[in-house]
Amino acid sequence: xxxxxxLDPASFEPLPKADDLDNEKIAAPSLTFLQxxxxxxxxxxxxxxxxxxxxxxFVVAFGSTFFISHDDLIRxxxxxxxxxxxxxxxxxxxxxxxxxxxxxxVDIYERNGVPSDVHFILGTDYLGxxxxxxxIYGTKISLIVAVAATFFDLLIGVTYGIVSGWKxxxxxxxxxxVIEVISSVPNLVIVVLMLLVLKxxxxxxxxxxxxxxxxxMARMIRAETLSLKNQEYVLAARTLGESPHKIAWKHxxxxxxxxxxxxxxxxxxxxxxxxxxxSFIGIGISAPQTSLGVLLNDGQKSFQFLTYQMxxxxxxxxxxxxxxxxxxxxxRDAFDPKTxx
Amino acid sequence: MRKYLLKRIFYxxxxxxxxxxxxxxxxxxxPGTPFTNQQKMTAEQIQIVNEQYGLxxxxxxxxxxxxxxxxxxxxxxSFQFSNQPVSYLIASRIGASAQLGVQAMIFGVFFGIIIGxxxxxxxxxxxDTTATVLSIIGKSVPNFVLAVLLQYYIALKLGWLPVADWNxxxxxxxPTIALGVGPLxxxxxxxxxxxxxxxxxxxxxxxxxxxxSKFGIVYHHALRNSLIPLVTLIxxxxxxxxxxxxxxxxxxxxxxxxxxxxxxxxxxxxxxIMGVTMLFSTGLVLVILLTDIIYGIIDxxxxxTGGSGE
Numbered sequence: 132x133x134x135x136x137x138l139d140p141a142s143f144e145p146l147p148k149a150d151d152l153d154n155e156k157i158a159a160p161s162l163t164f165l166q167x168x169x170x171x172x173x174x175x176x177x178x179x180x181x182x183x184x185x186x187x188x189f190v191v192a193f194g195s196t197f198f199i200s201h202d203d204l205i206r207x208x209x210x211x212x213x214x215x216x217x218x219x220x221x222x223x224x225x226x227x228x229x230x231x232x233x234x235x236x237v238d239i240y241e242r243n244g245v246p247s248d249v250h251f252i253l254g255t256d257y258l259g260x261x262x263x264x265x266x267i268y269g270t271k272i273s274l275i276v277a278v279a280a281t282f283f284d285l286l287i288g289v290t291y292g293i294v295s296g297w298k299x300x301x302x303x304x305x306x307x308x309v310i311e312v313i314s315s316v317p318n319l320v321i322v323v324l325m326l327l328v329l330k331x332x333x334x335x336x337x338x339x340x341x342x343x344x345x346x347x348m349a350r351m352i353r354a355e356t357l358s359l360k361n362q363e364y365v366l367a368a369r370t371l372g373e374s375p376h377k378i379a380w381k382h383x384x385x386x387x388x389x390x391x392x393x394x395x396x397x398x399x400x401x402x403x404x405x406x407x408x409x410s411f412i413g414i415g416i417s418a419p420q421t422s423l424g425v426l427l428n429d430g431q432k433s434f435q436f437l438t439y440q441m442x443x444x445x446x447x448x449x450x451x452x453x454x455x456x457x458x459x460x461x462x463r464d465a466f467d468p469k470t471x472x
Numbered sequence: 473m474r475k476y477l478l479k480r481i482f483y484x485x486x487x488x489x490x491x492x493x494x495x496x497x498x499x500x501x502x503p504g505t506p507f508t509n510q511q512k513m514t515a516e517q518i519q520i521v522n523e524q525y526g527l528x529x530x531x532x533x534x535x536x537x538x539x540x541x542x543x544x545x546x547x548x549x550s551f552q553f554s555n556q557p558v559s560y561l562i563a564s565r566i567g568a569s570a571q572l573g574v575q576a577m578i579f580g581v582f583f584g585i586i587i588g589x590x591x592x593x594x595x596x597x598x599x600d601t602t603a604t605v606l607s608i609i610g611k612s613v614p615n616f617v618l619a620v621l622l623q624y625y626i627a628l629k630l631g632w633l634p635v636a637d638w639n640x641x642x643x644x645x646x647p648t649i650a651l652g653v654g655p656l657x658x659x660x661x662x663x664x665x666x667x668x669x670x671x672x673x674x675x676x677x678x679x680x681x682x683x684x685s686k687f688g689i690v691y692h693h694a695l696r697n698s699l700i701p702l703v704t705l706i707x708x709x710x711x712x713x714x715x716x717x718x719x720x721x722x723x724x725x726x727x728x729x730x731x732x733x734x735x736x737x738x739x740x741x742x743x744x745i746m747g748v749t750m751l752f753s754t755g756l757v758l759v760i761l762l763t764d765i766i767y768g769i770i771d772x773x774x775x776x777t778g779g780s781g782e
Binding site for chain 2: 308311312315316317318319320323324326328400404407408411412413414427431434435441445448449452453456457460
């Protein structure tokens with residue numbers, strides 16, 4: 132009982148010729164380095180939220196320049212002094228203009244005879260100035276410091292690192308010694324020295340940042356440049372007679388970009404902390420200008436009874452720092468997936 | 473090794489010399505005078521005071537005297553507290569600052585190691601996530617904000633610990649925590665990363681195959697190797713603690729160097745500013761040198777002669 136297997140030639144279908152078949156086809160569109168990093172960053176919830184918060188802060192802080200004039204900041208209104216938060220329409224103790232006085236909630240607005248149409252979302256300080264305005268202005272100062280630190284990191288740190296690594300030899304040794312000297316002087320000492328020459332304020336803080344904030348960046352860039360220098364494509368470019376300047380821009384900077392971005396994100400929180408710290412101990416930003424550090428210092432004095440005056444700037448400062456740190460971690464993971472575990 | 477050490481010490485002295493020189497000349501450029509009510513003084517009085525403090529000599533002579541004095545540990549006389557030598561002022565205040573700094577460092581590193589290791593062992597669980605969140609918060613909240621909050625809620629509201637002052641160990645607890653949380657957060661992140669690396673290595677696999685207990689593996693094998701890179705953080709921590717001490721000592725009214733420094737800045741007390749500046753710089757330079765030496769000893773793969781980080 133043998134049944135013959137009958138195969139009909141028609142049931143076969145010839146395969147397409149090898150030439151027609153695109154074996155090498157990649158279904159997904161090819162991504163550039165940045166797109167790839169962006170895709171990974173988008174998966175990190177914390178980083179995306181931080182990025183969003185930071186964008187909002189930037190827009191609000193710098194947008195406020197048109198609405199909050201210098202006069203608004205220094206104009207005192209003693210009749211409105213030390214008013215707590217009052218948001219119309221909300222009746223929760225603490226947000227409705229009431230404050231605990233000797234254990235009981237008292238409507239401070241009513242007690243001080245403030246007209247019923249006047250309200251301050253975040254309350255006022257001891258001179259009756261709107262705390263919300265001052266916090267927004269303080270945030271702007273913090274962000275300016277952040278931008279300045281980034282600027283020096285990029286301008287001085289990256290250039291210094293590339294030149295040091297690229298030149299090598301005696302130049303490199305000398306430049307590294309200079310960095311060693313700079314980084315073995317505590318940051319604070321530099322600021323104090325600056326304060327002695329300049330007035331306390333934004334200028335001396337920014338000068339101090341210009342002197343000291345870029346050393347870590349320069350070190351990392353130098354180390355990476357040393358290894359990139361011997362890569363084939365750089366050798367090829369040199370052999371072809373490309374100028375060092377062009378090699379730096381075309382070959383080194385793009386390949387250093389992940390280090391640059393990550394390191395910048397670590398410099399920024401440090402710089403923001405530094406400014407707040409200096410202003411807090413009274414050698415940073417001074418009146419009539421204000422910053423989060425100044426507000427914290429003012430708030431600290433009356434913390435026992437007017438807790439909101441310290442809490443609001445503290446929260447804003449912490450949110451700012453946490454956002455930069457989270458975004459920094461997210462960017463590190465996105466640009467350098469190896470470190471992610 | 474000896475050649476390397478000599479070279480390092482030479483650079484150290486060079487650095488300190490540069491700092492001293494810069495401080496001195498910037499101090500001379502400084503606006504304002506150290507004497508209050510100078511307008512009210514007669515020319516004769518000003519001259520007497522200037523002579524008393526050696527301010528009438530030409531600048532180069534003042535500079536040389538200053539350098540010579542510094543080599544002998546003499547930083548001049550404080551302007552703020554008349555007739556008090558700066559070296560005495562520093563000596564009488566350094567104890568509190570050193571104690572606070574060392575305690576904060578120990579607190580931060582010790583708990584940082586524990587939290588970091590626990591997070592690494594329980595990687596990708598809720599414990600790990602909690603540790604990460606806490607360390608980000610610890611890194612982000614400025615120590616002076618934390619100090620004020622601790623002082624208010626724990627000392628004032630709950631009354632568990634003294635609010636301020638410096639009279640024994642209980643007084644040191646809150647400032648230590650406030651100062652040590654930054655290093656703690658940094659250490660725990662660092663240890664976690666290092667530990668995760670080490671736990672994936674072959675010799676840990678072997679230890680596990682031998683049937684060692686989890687604790688034994690972590691304590692005897694993993695911890696030691698993941699702690700080595702921690703040594704590099706001592707330098708940055710020292711800077712953070714020096715900076716932090718100024719504001720923490722102020723908040724908790726601790727009679728230390730940092731508090732004195734802030735006061736000297738606001739009162740234009742040049743000799744004290746210079747003295748403390750030199751003290752901070754010397755401290756940092758020494759710590760950096762020690763760190764490099766220790767690193768070379770505990771991890772022989774790093775050759776000291778090869779220079780740092782190469």
